[in-house]
Amino acid sequence: MNIIVAIKHIPSIADDLPVNGSNLDFDSVDFVLNEFDEQSIEQAVLVKEASGGTVTVVGVDLIGELDNVLHLALAKGADKAVKITADDPGADSHQQAGWLAEAIRDMSPDIVFTGVQASNDLDGQIGPMLAARLDLPYIGGVSSVDVVDGAATVNKEFAGGVGAKYAVSLPVVVGVQAASKPPRYAPISKVRQIAQTAAIGKVAPSGDGAGAGLAFKKMAPPVAAGHAKMFTGSPKEVAAQIVELLKGRGLA
Amino acid sequence: MSNDIFVITEHMDGKFSDVSFEMVGKAKELAAALGGQAVAVVLGGGVDVNGFASDSTIQVDDPALAQFNPEACGKVIEALAREKSPRLVLFGWTATGMDLAAWLSARLGQPCVAYVKGVSLDGGGLTVSSQVYGGKMVAEVAPQGDMAILAVLAGSFPVEAGQGSTAASQIASPVPLDGLKVKFVEAIKPAAGDVDITAQAKLVSIGRGIGGKENVELAEELAQALGGTVSASRPVVDAGWLPRTRQVGKSGLKVKPKLYLMLGISGAPEHLEGMKSAELIIAINTDKKAPIFNVAHYGATADLFEVAEAMLELL
Missing domain, CATH: 3.40.50.1220 (TPP-binding domain)
Known part of the structure; x- marks a missing residue:
């Protein structure tokens, strides 16, 4: 079984997000693997372990640093890694989905995993767009996948533990909300070892390169309707103020 | 192209989600300004379809739509959008809407905005605000082209503005829904036993x-x-x-x-x-x-x- 994982390298939201004009200043932000892609990589490796096959992780190299992410994916059990050398830090989901679709079509996938969403999916997620471009069905919000005899059984989550089980004939694109087991840990020593030996495939971006069709007018932190009253001081002083507040309201 | 606004409503266990009403209310306001109609689209049955304040409500009923099925819903919505050419198609940024909005965008070659918190019209131009980067930033964008697909965060607009009593009209699915690759098997209920x-x-x-x-x-x-x-x-x-x-x-x-x-x-x-x-x-x-x-x-x-x-x- 040919298992593909399409990943996104996205601006880290752990740090400040500087703005240049009406969009992020992509030259000044750190890029990290989309957190939902950690789940989709894990789900792909779990499917391989249960049903056999090879896992190929493919992503668009926006800033020339995708190798680190691909090495980690290999350390977690992926078999092959491919980067699409776009070198365009501001490429939107539509562009990335277009390039990924061309690369993945050539791989003849049986199942394509993506993270269900990313925090920079302003113009939508790559999973449904890949499915549309590859003319495959898409199902997202998925929290488990079992593949038997050319068909997948997936659980899709709605909310609050309510969900539904679906049977899908392959090939299919799946948007993973959470893998059926928490993502495994890859020791740094193993990642380093792989970084020295792994061959990462390179593909030039191809296709129509069509973007999202959105004109940016502004990018800014939200204008808050209000702001929390902030407790200051040492952690002990903060704790004392919280406890006093709670006692005053009969909550402690 | 029309100036109509399609709202893809969502329901489960006989009840529409709040975001469905929120979107209908917003669609009414925008449609009035554009000179079009706010059209609530209901896929499947088993729910009271006459409770929206829309200008019209269309219900598409088919056995394949009895439970949420992303493939069946996608086919129906794509066919309706191609036939009616609305100015906007609104989805909830929800477990169901997230399967469809970006997919429709790629199918139709029309822009999509996700994480939508606000929509405004000034001088006929559309500005959409989107809460991206985990809520740390708000992007304001103008979708280019004749149609735009928006996926709206729940809680962005008032529920009441979308509640009303418009009588729905039933139509047959505009596309055949046989031979689907995705099949609903069964509902999954929450695991019991832990604290509520x-x-x-x-x-x-x-x-x-x-x-x-x-x-x-x-x-x-x-x-x-x-x-x-x-x-x-x-x-x-x-x-x-x-x-x-x-x-x-x-x-x-x-x-x-x-x-x-x-x-x-x-x-x-x-x-x-x-x-x-x-x-x-x-x-x-x-x-x-x-x-x-x-x-x-x-x-x-x-x-x-x-x-x-x-x-x-x-x-």
Whole structure:
């Protein structure tokens, strides 16, 4: 079984997000693997372990640093890694989905995993767009996948533990909300070892390169309707103020 | 091209979601300004379809739409959009809408905006605001072209404006829905047996900042000292540190406790959807720009472990 994982390298939201004009200043932000892609990589490796096959992780190299992410994916059990050398830090989901679709079509996938969403999916997620471009069905919000005899059984989550089980004939694109087991840990020593030996495939971006069709007018932190009253001081002083507040309201 | 606005409503167990009404209300306002109609689109049956304030309501009923099926819904919506050429197609940024909006965008070659918090018209031009980067930034964009597909965050518009009594008209599916590759098998109900966090008056809620499973105990001790229980944001549950029954937010449960004490939760829109109605929200986070401080009543930029331990000594 040919298992593909399409990943996104996205601006880290752990740090400040500087703005240049009406969009992020992509030259000044750190890029990290989309957190939902950690789940989709894990789900792909779990499917391989249960049903056999090879896992190929493919992503668009926006800033020339995708190798680190691909090495980690290999350390977690992926078999092959491919980067699409776009070198365009501001490429939107539509562009990335277009390039990924061309690369993945050539791989003849049986199942394509993506993270269900990313925090920079302003113009939508790559999973449904890949499915549309590859003319495959898409199902997202998925929290488990079992593949038997050319068909997948997936659980899709709605909310609050309510969900539904679906049977899908392959090939299919799946948007993973959470893998059926928490993502495994890859020791740094193993990642380093792989970084020295792994061959990462390179593909030039191809296709129509069509973007999202959105004109940016502004990018800014939200204008808050209000702001929390902030407790200051040492952690002990903060704790004392919280406890006093709670006692005053009969909550402690 | 028309100036109509299509709202793809969503329902489960005989009830429409709030966001369906929110979108219909907004669509009415926008359609009136554009000189078009707000059209509520209902896929499937088993629900009272005559409760929207839309200009018209279309119900497409077919056995393949009896339960949510992304493939069947996609085919129907694509056919309707191609036939009627609405100015806007609105989806909820929900478990169902997220399967369809970007897909439709790629199928039709029309722009899509996700995480939508606001839509406005000035001089006939459309401006859409979107809450991206985990709620840390708001993007304002103008979709180019004749049609735009928007996926709207729940809670962005008032519910009441979309409630009414427009009589729906039933139509047959505009496309054949046989030979689907996706088949609904069965519903999955929530696992029973754990505490019901929606019934708790006090929640100590932990996020990614808790760092690891070994630190959950500290939050549990604090919750116990306060007479409450521990809940969490999605990353904590996805990491396996707490069971799914403890998850607050869009893909988890909606809670409205007297106290919601947040340790290491940044406040992404998906989490806010589940807790913003709590009576008293206190947030501890090391990132002073965390969006949660725009929502919490009280906050502190501090190390959650030190604050929690100090609170335990005082309780």
